[in-house]
Amino acid sequence: MTVTIYDVAREARVSMATVSRVVNGNQNVKPETRDKVNDVINKLNYRPNAVARGLASKRTTTVGVIIPDISNVYYSQLARGLEDIATMYKYHSIISNSDNDPSKEKEIFNNLLSKQVDGIIFLGGTISEEIKELINKSSVPVVVSGTNGKDEGISSVNIDFKSAAKQITNQLIENGAKTFAFVGGDYSKKAQEDVLVGLKDVLAEHKLSLDESLIFNGNETYKDGLRAFDALKSAKPDAILSISDEQAIGLVHAAQDAGINVPESLQIVSFNNTRLVEMVRPQLSSVIQPLYDIGAVGMRLLTKYMNDEEIEEPNVILPHRVEYRGTTK
DSSP states (O other): OOHHHHHHHHHHTTTHHHHHHHHHHHHSSOOOHHHHHHHHHHHHOOOOOOHHHHHHOOOOOEEEEEESSSHHHHHHHHHHHHHHHHHTTOEEEEEOTTTOOOHHHHHHHHHHTTEEEOOOOOOOOOOOHHHHHHHHHOOOOOEESSSSGGTTTTTTTOOOOOHHHHHHHHHHHHTOOOOOOEEEGGGHHHHHHHHHHHHHHHHHHOOOOOOOOGGGOOOOOHHHHHHHHHGGGGGSSEEEEEEEEHHHHHHHHHHHHTTTTTTTTEEESSSOOOGGGGTTTSEEEEEOOOOOHHHHHHHHHHHHHHHTTOOSOOOEOOOEEEEEOOTOO
């Protein structure tokens, strides 16, 4: 049977209020009483009920984390930064995998609220209409890391994908590229929109255009990269921008299997810069997102909301840079 605070108080012959003070580190307890209570706690293997304590204090020091795909290395790197800051501020995280399914996200969101979490953080780039509605009605603060929520009125941390796309496109054109393709994904729709705007703007400046048939949408996986290449190869684009490292690696391998030289005949750039980019040959050119920092800053922003600290900027844009490796000239 579960040991309760009442059991500890009865065994130690003190009040439940005294046990509570000992558990919570209150110094207003005599040393001999504190030692007696701690001895009983150890003897009975008592563990305070975090939910009950949260109901009493209106805080549980737990945060909910919703991730589209916990097996994806991109999200695992975001989560590492988040977790380190959560630990620093003495918060515990409850991590849930949503499969980028709006109905599942809604179920997880409501489940986290029922667990009395102090805040919720989304790791990922797509905010569904259902989730927007839940965030707007939420009784606890919510932050999104990995997308720009400014247009939606949602606090967020991200990079400037439009600026990154412009930088890349200008460089690829300078390298000789004239025809472009884009491979996006359901996990990063907002980032995809911004990349396409930046890509099209630069192409227009150079009297070029993006054929809509050369836009491929997938699920940001390696197999999607293989499928994307099959769909795009007949057009023979000079360059492909891919929202995901995994997709981009699939593109590289499919091109190689088809006898196409990367980067001489086809240049490829991705937007994640996870550790995967250095595991492929040639190494993948990529936008360097500060993934650890995106997760960490998102968590720090959430702690400010939870602790009623001043918020100078609810939508944080972190700096990026581009690392040109072996898949560009």
